[in-house]
Amino acid sequence: MADNARAKRLADLIREVVAQKLQRGIKDPRLGSHVTITDTRVTGDLREATVFYTVYGDDEERAAAAAGLESAKGVLRSAVGAAAGVKFTPTLAFVADALPDTARTIDDLLDKARQSDEKVREASAGAKYAGEADPYRKPGSDGESDSTAETDGDTAE
Numbered sequence: 001m002a003d004n005a006r007a008k009r010l011a012d013l014i015r016e017v018v019a020q021k022l023q024r025g026i027k028d029p030r031l032g033s034h035v036t037i038t039d040t041r042v043t044g045d046l047r048e049a050t051v052f053y054t055v056y057g058d059d060e061e062r063a064a065a066a067a068g069l070e071s072a073k074g075v076l077r078s079a080v081g082a083a084a085g086v087k088f089t090p091t092l093a094f095v096a097d098a099l100p101d102t103a104r105t106i107d108d109l110l111d112k113a114r115q116s117d118e119k120v121r122e123a124s125a126g127a128k129y130a131g132e133a134d135p136y137r138k139p140g141s142d143g144e145s146d147s148t149a150e151t152d153g154d155t156a157e
Helices: 003-025 057-069 071-085 097-121
Strands: 033-041 048-057 091-098
Touching: 003 033, 003 048, 003 071, 033 057, 057 071, 057 091, 057 097, 071 091
Parallel strands: 048 091
Antiparallel strands: 033 048
16 A cells, blocks of 8 residues: 555646646547646555546536546556556546536525525614613612522422
């Protein structure tokens, strides 16, 4: 087993090599400038690498980019092997990154929360307290003195 630092360095190298090769070396029109490599993870034994990517565009362009990455997997693995200089070049698996979709969902939820807060703010604009502004009793008010002892209502006979 390799140490985590070595796996991290190899993952960073794979990310760099794949991104450069996609930008300059692959002539597939499905893999234009709208594919971005976001992250790479390598297993502890350095045998498998997962490459996360995002695609700028609609679902049709995402599907085309996924097919393009699958067809270019061998060329990309060869480039990684040449750059890495390791005994065994890791196999590459491409996974669409869910980060943009998650961020979009969070933004939508935050917008809904802001709208709900605005409705509450508008409803409470002219509202007044149900009782007094300060609902707590203070010692010495309403004719009570501080020395008054409360009893529990039981009387001994």
